[in-house]
Amino acid sequence: MGMDSTDGKPAKQKMWGGRFSSSPGELMQAINVSIGFDQRLAQQDIRGSLAHAAMLADNDIISQQDLKDIQKGLGDIKAEIDAGTFPFTDELEDIHLNIEGRLKEKIGEAAGRLHTGRSRNDQVATDFRLWVRDYLDHLDGQMTDLMNALLEKAAAHTDTIMPGFTHLQSAQPVTFGHHMLAYLEMFARDRSRLRDCRARMNESPLGAAALAGTPYPINREMTAKALEFDRPMANSLDAVSARDFALEALSVASICATHLSRLSEEIVIWTSAQFQFVKLTDAFTTGSSIMPQKRNPDAAELIRAKVGRIMGALTSLTIVMKGLPLAYSKDMQEDKEPVFDAFDGLSLSLAAMAGMVRDMTPNKEELAEAAGAAYSTATDLADWLVRKLGMPFRDAHHVTGTIVALAEGQGKTLAELSLDDMQSVEARITDDVYSVLTPLASASSRTSYGGTAPSEVAKQVARWQALLKD
Ligand code: ARG
Numbered sequence: 001m002g003m004d005s006t007d008g009k010p011a012k013q014k015m016w017g018g019r020f021s022s023s024p025g026e027l028m029q030a031i032n033v034s035i036g037f038d039q040r041l042a043q044q045d046i047r048g049s050l051a052h053a054a055m056l057a058d059n060d061i062i063s064q065q066d067l068k069d070i071q072k073g074l075g076d077i078k079a080e081i082d083a084g085t086f087p088f089t090d091e092l093e094d095i096h097l098n099i100e101g102r103l104k105e106k107i108g109e110a111a112g113r114l115h116t117g118r119s120r121n122d123q124v125a126t127d128f129r130l131w132v133r134d135y136l137d138h139l140d141g142q143m144t145d146l147m148n149a150l151l152e153k154a155a156a157h158t159d160t161i162m163p164g165f166t167h168l169q170s171a172q173p174v175t176f177g178h179h180m181l182a183y184l185e186m187f188a189r190d191r192s193r194l195r196d197c198r199a200r201m202n203e204s205p206l207g208a209a210a211l212a213g214t215p216y217p218i219n220r221e222m223t224a225k226a227l228e229f230d231r232p233m234a235n236s237l238d239a240v241s242a243r244d245f246a247l248e249a250l251s252v253a254s255i256c257a258t259h260l261s262r263l264s265e266e267i268v269i270w271t272s273a274q275f276q277f278v279k280l281t282d283a284f285t286t287g288s289s290i291m292p293q294k295r296n297p298d299a300a301e302l303i304r305a306k307v308g309r310i311m312g313a314l315t316s317l318t319i320v321m322k323g324l325p326l327a328y329s330k331d332m333q334e335d336k337e338p339v340f341d342a343f344d345g346l347s348l349s350l351a352a353m354a355g356m357v358r359d360m361t362p363n364k365e366e367l368a369e370a371a372g373a374a375y376s377t378a379t380d381l382a383d384w385l386v387r388k389l390g391m392p393f394r395d396a397h398h399v400t401g402t403i404v405a406l407a408e409g410q411g412k413t414l415a416e417l418s419l420d421d422m423q424s425v426e427a428r429i430t431d432d433v434y435s436v437l438t439p440l441a442s443a444s445s446r447t448s449y450g451g452t453a454p455s456e457v458a459k460q461v462a463r464w465q466a467l468l469k470d
Helices: 024-032 035-058 064-083 093-106 122-157 176-201 220-226 236-241 244-270 298-321 329-361 364-370 378-389 393-410 419-425 431-436 439-444 454-467
Strands: 161-166 169-175
Touching: 035 064, 035 093, 035 122, 035 220, 035 329, 064 093, 093 122, 093 454, 122 176, 122 236, 122 244, 161 176, 161 364, 161 439, 169 176, 169 364, 169 439, 176 236, 176 244, 176 378, 176 454, 244 298, 244 329, 298 329, 364 439, 378 393, 378 439, 393 419, 419 431, 431 439, 439 454
Parallel strands: none
Antiparallel strands: 161 169
16 A cells, blocks of 8 residues: 555465474574564664664764765665565564664765664664554545545435335334444544544654664654654653553554444445345445355455454464563564554555445435335334324334334335324324325434434535545
């Protein structure tokens, strides 16, 4: 999704399945190496190093000439990474040593001065924080796009009637726009959670060094500012060992993926031959190889499934971190792959869902018919008896049950039942009752704040249009 310039493939695959009769050195390298995946941190590693080098020069810890050389070398390396020509190698273990090694090839001795007052422990903590923060910003934009897609559908269908369900049983008529806005509210909370997470994590670990700080006269405010962090982290032990920012980001991702799976499930149900509530074009469905009549909602099914891996990532990293003593332990190298996988999965799901929502056409006739079936306006009849005849709700409920049974016996909907028949159950019923018995009348009467009446839905659409304007 355009987040990375590298493809995440191992630099060099040395070990093949079953061939582990290698030397201790080879085994150690195989288990220790992380360049195959942490090369995704390359851009963040360079940004961190540029900020660190500028700060070292500003405080006379390295010379201005060293800084110039380092800047030139890192610029060349960035170009190689962007062009896909950087020579990643397993021999140099991880992204930090790969870049530092390449810098040495390019600028010689000055490369060795870059690591003054810094350790790979605060370096990786900084890189990973920057990476997660960058990706959260990307996901923020994608969530906003999905919210806009739902809003467009809602605006077009403020008065499209559909059945509302509880227990997946027809309950009361609602509007399609109202249903879309329910998801918009959920994704708005996901985006708000994401922003809370971003605000909390936006502190710089850089300068914590290995774990205890450093005797060099460094300026952590300066590097924090250069990397657009709000402030340096206040405790060096915490700075190198904290990964709760990643756990929180995965929690945000898991909740959002759960919401996506619910909408996916509805789309799977709605597109089935039994429901036919909405149509998707060929863009988001696939044909069956042997059943020509079928259009399978594969995209929705795959989004529904992604929550498994995303929540699995949260579980995986939680267990990696559980019981780890302060400060850094190599266990923490296992923090990256679950996060990469979860964020990629969420990003793809958000994009596909936004596309599918825009692609979806509600089938108005099917929806209206289904909304009128199964005595979905029975509550409206009971409410009419309460409002117009002053009946206690419990009695009205009983009378309505009798009328529904009568209609059922005649194979009619409530709106089709004659006034005589209704009066045989309750003599005071007048033909005013028919004004509440159609699904549209039923939905239109629910004008309480947040209710399903087209007038209310239109108000909520206007509110969101104003909120999402920029
Ligand atoms: N590749 C390591 C990681 O991802 C970088 C930090 C290594 N630090 C160390 N002291 N060995 O965690």
